[in-house]
Ligand SMILES: N=C(N)NCCCC(=O)O
Ligand SMILES: [Zn+2]
């Protein structure tokens with residue numbers, strides 16, 4: 001097997017020079033096949049409040065120029081042990097949500113057909129539905145770990161079924177989810193009614209609120225999540241608004257009282273050694289960002305996801321966790 005082709009060497013070409021692929025990795029067409037593809041979905045026609053997440057993929061790529069090849073927290077060089085490439089953007093119709101959902105499903109299925117695992121950069125949270133369809137087609141119903149301020153299991157908005165507040169209800173209805181292993185992490189903020197929580201529970205979701213993370217701490221949360229997920233094929237969906245607006249102001253539906261980026265990254269690291277089959281980072285809306293706070297956070301989250309996928313291959317225990 002040939003060695004994976006890694007990022008542009010920052011000691012030769014300054015990291016602020018040249019095109020912004022994710023982490024300055026090669027494009028997929030330059031390497032032919034990848035173990036992990038980072039793909040953008042510049043789609044935001046499903047939002048209920050501030051638009052702008054269509055510019056998320058390019059902002060996260062720009063912010064990812066500073067990433068380095070070795071992850072000390074997980075003791076892995078994620079670009080050396082597997083071929084990681086930037087698959088560019090899935091071009092989908094900004095005026096027709098139903099068509100866009102189909103396009104994303106087909107494109108994701110095409111990319112993943114030969115075993116490539118996808119880390120998708122959104123885009124608003126609508127895109128999780130077609131990504132879950134593509135994942136479930138390959139792996140069957142998947143465990144879902146959903147980091148978000150919001151439940152995203154509402155039914156419709158203005159009669160629309162496919163929106164950023166409804167992907168997980170649709171996914172549950174379509175049988176894409178393993179109902180024994182569904183968790184929201186980081187939820188908070190006002191709801192429409194208490195019934196939102198009842199509906200959510202009926203779909204099988206467990207909830208670890210943002211306040212729970214603060215009270216129970218990262219290690220206990222990780223233990224609970226690992227127990228619930230076990231060895232199941234796992235899909236991770238990370239809405240950047242799970243972070244407090246102080247850590248991620250650049251997003252469309254911000255809610256006070258969120259996680260710190262440190263908490264989010266540490267919870268992710270605690271999941272090492274599981275059976276991650278795909279992941280997304282969504283809802284980065286750069287027009288509301290300051291000093292790239294949000295896109296830097298999202299680029300680090302994506303880097304950790306790629307690193308978790310590298311450790312998947314090894315199937316070893318997590319070095320960041322005590323034995
Ligand atoms: N998925 C995100 N970010 N937000 C959903 C909010 C839905 C609402 O406006 O009630
Ligand atoms: Zn959200």
Ligand SMILES: [Zn+2]
Nearest residue numbers: 125148152239
């Ligand atoms: Zn969301």
